[in-house]
Amino acid sequence: MQDQTDWLTRFMELVTIAGTVDVRCAMRVPWALEYAQAGAQEMPYHVVLAGRAVFENSDNGATYLVRPGDIALLPQGSAHALRDGSGVTAAPTRVRTSGSLLVNESSGDGEAFDMLCGRFIVAPPHDRLIRSYLPLELVVRTEAIDTATQALPQAERLSRLVALMRAEAMDNEVGSGAVLNALSSALFALTLRAAGEAGQARTGVLALAAHPRLAPAAAAMFSDPARAWTLPELASLCSMSRATFRRHFQATLGRSAMDLLTDIRMSAAANALRKSTSSTEAVAELVGYQSVSAFRRVFTQRMGVTPGDWRQHPKV
Numbered sequence: 001m002q003d004q005t006d007w008l009t010r011f012m013e014l015v016t017i018a019g020t021v022d023v024r025c026a027m028r029v030p031w032a033l034e035y036a037q038a039g040a041q042e043m044p045y046h047v048v049l050a051g052r053a054v055f056e057n058s059d060n061g062a063t064y065l066v067r068p069g070d071i072a073l074l075p076q077g078s079a080h081a082l083r084d085g086s087g088v089t090a091a092p093t094r095v096r097t098s099g100s101l102l103v104n105e106s107s108g109d110g111e112a113f114d115m116l117c118g119r120f121i122v123a124p125p126h127d128r129l130i131r132s133y134l135p136l137e138l139v140v141r142t143e144a145i146d147t148a149t150q151a152l153p154q155a156e157r158l159s160r161l162v163a164l165m166r167a168e169a170m171d172n173e174v175g176s177g178a179v180l181n182a183l184s185s186a187l188f189a190l191t192l193r194a195a196g197e198a199g200q201a202r203t204g205v206l207a208l209a210a211h212p213r214l215a216p217a218a219a220a221m222f223s224d225p226a227r228a229w230t231l232p233e234l235a236s237l238c239s240m241s242r243a244t245f246r247r248h249f250q251a252t253l254g255r256s257a258m259d260l261l262t263d264i265r266m267s268a269a270a271n272a273l274r275k276s277t278s279s280t281e282a283v284a285e286l287v288g289y290q291s292v293s294a295f296r297r298v299f300t301q302r303m304g305v306t307p308g309d310w311r312q313h314p315k316v
Contacts, residue, residue, distance in 0.1 A: 002059075019183075049116065066139065078136050120184070155191050155197070225268055225287060273311045274310070
C-alpha cells in the first residue's frame with residue numbers, strides 16, 4: 001500500500017484541484033434528478049447521507065444502488081441520473097437557501113433520501129490527466145456492509161470524513177460552507193485511495209497503483225519523472241522481463257509506460273512554466289529533457305500550445 005500512497009501524493013502535487021459543495025438534496029419518494037455533462041474542468045460528485053437511490057452513468061449505462069455513506073464521483077464529468085427506483089413519476093421539486101447551501105427538495109411524501117452534491121474543479125491542463133487515466137465513474141462504499149469492507153482502513157477513514165460533512169451540512173453553523181468546501185478537497189484524495197484499495201478500477205492509474213507487481217514502476221515514475229527511465233529499468237523494478245512488463249502495463253493502464261511518463265513530465269512542466277520565471281531550457285531540464293527542441297515538440301503535441309504560449313496564457 002505504500003507504493004500506492006506515494007503515487008497518490010505525487011499525483012496530488014501535480015494536479016490542482018479545488019472542491020466545492022453546491023447543493024443538498026432532501027428528497028422524498030417519488031423523485032428523480034438528472035445532470036447534464038459537466039464542464040471541461042469539472043468532476044461532479046455526490047455523497048449519500050441517508051436513504052437509497054439508483055445511480056446511473058448515462059455515458060456507459062453503468063448502474064449502482066447507492067446507500068448512506070456512499071460516494072459517487074464522475075472524473076470525466078459524464079451526464080448521469082439518480083432516482084428513487086420506484087418507477088413512479090417524480091414529484092415536482094423546489095429550491096431554497098439554507099445558510100451557505102442551496103437545498104433541492106421534492107414534494108413527495110415517501111421514503112426520505114438526503115445527499116450532498118458538489119464539484120471538483122481541475123485546473124488545466126491537468127484535466128487531461130484525469131480524462132486519460134481515471135475511469136468514467138467511481139462509487140466508493142464507506143459503510144461496513146460486510147466483512148471485506150470492514151477490513152479496508154481507507155473506507156473507514158473516508159466514512160469519518162463523510163460523517164463530518166454530514167454534521168456540517170445538518171447543523172449549518174457559522175462558517176459551515178467554508179468547512180464543507182475544505183473537507184470536499186480532502187474528499188477527492190481519500191476517495192481515490194479508497195477506490196484503489198477496494199480494487200474498483202479495472203484499468204487506469206488506480207488499477208496500476210493497486211497492481212502488486214506494477215505499482216513499484218508507477219511510484220518510481222511519479223516520484224522521479226526527470227530520470228531517464230528505460231523499459232528494462234522499470235521492468236526490473238517489477239521483477240519482470242521487458243516484454244512481460246510492457247504487456248502487463250499496457251493491459252492494466254490502457255497506455256504504455258512511456259505515455260504515462262511523458263504525461264507526468266508535461267504536467268510538471270506546465271506547473272513550472274506557470275509558477276516560475278525559469279527559462280524554457282531550465283524547465284526542459286527539470287523534467288528530464290536535454291534537448292529543448294524535443295521538449296517544445298512534445299509539450300506542444302500534448303498540451304496543444306507551445307511552452308511560451310502556455311507561460312503567457314496558462315488557462316488556455
